[in-house]
Amino acid sequence: MILKDDRTDEQKLTHSWAIVAKDKFMSGWGGAKGGASRVAWAVDNYGKIPNLLGWVSNRDEMRYVNIVNLKDYRAPKGTAHFHIYVAGDGHPAFGA
Numbered sequence: 001m002i003l004k005d006d007r008t009d010e011q012k013l014t015h016s017w018a019i020v021a022k023d024k025f026m027s028g029w030g031g032a033k034g035g036a037s038r039v040a041w042a043v044d045n046y047g048k049i050p051n052l053l054g055w056v057s058n059r060d061e062m063r064y065v066n067i068v069n070l071k072d073y074r075a076p077k078g079t080a081h082f083h084i085y086v087a088g089d090g091h092p093a094f095g096a
Contacts, residue, residue: 035080
C-alpha cells in the first residue's frame, strides 16, 4: 500500500482524529491501481469532527465514511493507496 501522510511529525501527535472514506473516483487506477483509494482528513480537535463528517459525507465520490483515530487505524485489506490530509482551520468544512 502507498501511504501519503501530509501531517508533520508534530501533527502526527496532535492530529489523530480523522474522517476516513473510500474514494470511489480514484479507486482502481493510478496510485490505487488494482485496489481501493482511501483518504482521511485529520484534525487537531475532536470538536471539529461533526462539521468535517458532514462535508465528507456530502461528497458524491466518498463511500464508507467513518470517524477514526489514526493512532490505531489500519486501512482495510485491498487498500492500494491511502492519503492523509490535514484539515486546518481554513478548510471548507469549517466555513472558510
